[in-house]
Amino acid sequence: MPDTTSLILLAAVFFCIAYCSASVGLGGGSCYTALLAVSGTAPLVIPLVSLALNLVVTSAGSYQFTKHRHASWKLIIPFLITSMPMAYLGGSLQLPKPLFYGILFTSLSIVVLRIFLFKNSSFSLKITGQKRLALSLFFGAILGFIAGVVGIGGGIYLVPLIIIFGLGTEKQAAASGAIFIWLNSITGLIARVQYHSINLGNYTPLIIAVAAGGIIGAWLGATKLTPQTMQKILGGIIIIALCLLYQKL
Numbered sequence: 001m002p003d004t005t006s007l008i009l010l011a012a013v014f015f016c017i018a019y020c021s022a023s024v025g026l027g028g029g030s031c032y033t034a035l036l037a038v039s040g041t042a043p044l045v046i047p048l049v050s051l052a053l054n055l056v057v058t059s060a061g062s063y064q065f066t067k068h069r070h071a072s073w074k075l076i077i078p079f080l081i082t083s084m085p086m087a088y089l090g091g092s093l094q095l096p097k098p099l100f101y102g103i104l105f106t107s108l109s110i111v112v113l114r115i116f117l118f119k120n121s122s123f124s125l126k127i128t129g130q131k132r133l134a135l136s137l138f139f140g141a142i143l144g145f146i147a148g149v150v151g152i153g154g155g156i157y158l159v160p161l162i163i164i165f166g167l168g169t170e171k172q173a174a175a176s177g178a179i180f181i182w183l184n185s186i187t188g189l190i191a192r193v194q195y196h197s198i199n200l201g202n203y204t205p206l207i208i209a210v211a212a213g214g215i216i217g218a219w220l221g222a223t224k225l226t227p228q229t230m231q232k233i234l235g236g237i238i239i240i241a242l243c244l245l246y247q248k249l
Contacts, residue, residue: 154180
């Protein structure tokens with residue numbers, strides 16, 4: 001566990017991360033994971049704390065985006081069907097850290113390139129019915145597994161995926177990401193607590209900080225921000241995560 005000074009500094013940074021993340025339907029788990037790793041937090045503890053923080057932030061996001069009718073259940077449910085059991089499975093496992101960080105860094109880099117270098121590129125899926133359902137179920141399983149294993153929620157992949165493939169609008173993608181992370185964080189956290197129990201009370205400053213940032217950010221994302229601004233914020237969050245993760249490669 002970080003010392004008191006480090007914990008306070010982390011809380012201030014986590015407030016900003018939660019604020020930005022919630023505005024685009026994310027929980028900030030990838031940034032929390034990287035920062036906790038850099039601060040010297042034990043690898044066993046990191047997924048538990050990150051999942052708990054994801055849960056807090058996306059509670060606000062799920063509420064705000066659903067309240068303002070941006071949630072498309074037809075879009076999100078297929079992803080959830082496979083992601084939740086896989087999140088539980090992933091929560092009971094521990095992958096080798098080098099493998100995880102390598103895959104995470106590569107995939108996030110691709111997302112950043114798309115957002116900033118290929119702004120107008122979008123794939124229009126020419127599939128419907130069972131084929132589209134199969135695609136959603138497939139990606140849901142992969143993202144759910146990642147969510148459970150490393151505590152990043154999986155939404156950081158889901159939101160760009162929905163936008164890139166034209167499955168929904170930016171607002172619908174943000175709503176889907178918040179709900180996806182919220183449910184998978186619960187599932188992964190339950191599995192983690194069963195196998196690796198820690199005292200989350202030691203991290204109360206972080207929980208309070210992300211709750212405040214998440215509430216403000218989620219309200220802005222659901223009501224004020226334009227789609228273009230939301231994509232830039234998402235890209236900025238991922239760049240921060242990449243910079244931090246690079247140290248772990």
